[in-house]
Amino acid sequence: MVNIADQVFFCWQAILRHRFRSIMVLLAISIGVASVVVLTALGEGARQYVLGEFAFLGKDILVVLPGKKETTGGLPPIMGEAPRDLTLDDTHNLGRRLSSIDQLAPLIVGSAEVSYDARAREVMVLGTTEAFVSLRSLRLASGRNIKTDDFRRDSNECLIGETVKDELLGSISATGIKLRIGDYRCRIVGVLAGRGDAMGMNLSDAIIISVASAEKLFDTPGIFRLLVSVKPGFDIDSVKQRIIEVMTDLHQGEEDITVISPDAMLATFDDIFVVLTLGVAAIAGISLLVAGVLIMNVMLINVSQRTEEIGLLKALGASADDVQRLFLLESIITVAVGTGVGWLSGWLLVTVGRELIPNVPFQTPPWATLIAIAVALLTGLVFSWLPAKRASELQPVTALQKHK
């Protein structure tokens, strides 16, 4: 029985001797492991990114959409066609009838050319109420929030994003300046701070006006979304039910709205991304199996080229088990080094990716790393079993005569 340190030394010598062959196996394994590490990091990064995008919605906020999805389950009808509009009157009545509602922010979204002096710019116009700023946790760089005491009435106050300010006004102070949006004129009362994207909206390149003005500007009777914040102490799910009941009542008994709580939305996205990440992990895993086939081939070549050595080892007193162990160990060492290299280079790639795209938190989930390492080692073991077995069964006599 050969002691383990000697086995490792002996195998290591053999690996070094057949450097090119060993590097091939090592590469195959490390590419497999690295791709699992990198691809799952992409999936997990995308998941975290999307979750982060929704994080601005607090736990006590509900989103009301016009339209009702017929079937249960699946994605909410974010892009769904509404059979009946959700109006500002509905919004007003909803707020009046439900004491559990704290703030309401109806949204009308469109795009229009905004001009000041000779400069003009196509920007996103967001019609809403003053509640929007607090519901979305927005901060103001200067000035104050718009005032919409009764959101069903026009107001000529507006907020602009930083990009809009820079592009249209340059360095002049924004507060008090009047802008034109088509026929509509509004006065800037404040500038939004920050630039990030959220939910596909870049608010720094947007202008916020009152919802009633936006309704006129875009000549639309219905609102796009309604954000509702629930008063502290009320159960969010029962408020959700109450909103559906009241809206059904307001719409003559027809249930034609959808209410989403951020939790439900997040759960759906979470599910999608977990499945996606698992999918890419599985695809990357296949490359490990392919590497396994390579290992088997390389080991078979190895065995047939080292017939003489195997015969010699047996003549010198090695048992079949000793020979099998030595060949298994040799490929396990190679695979282990390959796994290490793959893990390290995958980790490096992920780290570099995080530096290049700081918005997306690329990170390999621990389960993916564990599975990649386990699958790689298992592949190495399984696919070198046969060659090692074959080596151990070589008759020393034929083995030695081959090179006589």
Added chain:
Amino acid sequence: MMIELRDVCKTFYLGESSVQALNHVNLTINAGEYLSVMGPSGSGKSTLLNMLGLLDRPDSGYYGLSDTDTNQLTDNQRAAMRSEYIGFVFQAYHLVPRLTARENIELPMMLAGISNGERHRLSSQAMQRLGIEDRAHHLPNQLSGGQRQRVALARAIVRRPSILLADEPTGNLDSHSGIEVMELIEELNRDGITLLMVTHDAVLGARAPRRIKMLDGTVDEDIIDREVELST
């Protein structure tokens, strides 16, 4: 360690044709004997050597090593017996090319799981005995033929086997280093090891006090030289 072969047969099959390499061979070798085995190619010399070295199993017949019926042993037990009692020297040396001389010599001890310190001590002894202690760190391809065979010889005897099986040990050497290696081998025999040498060379073969001639898988001649035996 006494070697006893009774009615040992071995046939090799190559496609349609078959060769009866050993045909009812009977042979008894006492501990400490020195035999040369000669005969034309294909007469069964190497098969006999492999059989004695437990590298091959007979198709039929009895092979006893000190009263142990080797046919009853498992492959692992046979490996253990090889490790313990039998040393091999081959014409082609069969050194592991990536290992140094010392590592090659230590290989059988490594396989037997002997500790590092003991290995070092025994391999140093063997190298000293064969005059290659200054070659310990050389790789086989940095050694001359004679030196390689000395390393192989050191490897064969480092575990102090009872039997040394040599297959054309000087076949790849020039006559000068051939004689040197032969003298080393014979010296081992004088120290008590049973020596069995297969050779083509009649002059070398004649050095042995007991000479066997193989022909068509049988022992054709078995001459024991009483005078030589008595004079040593």
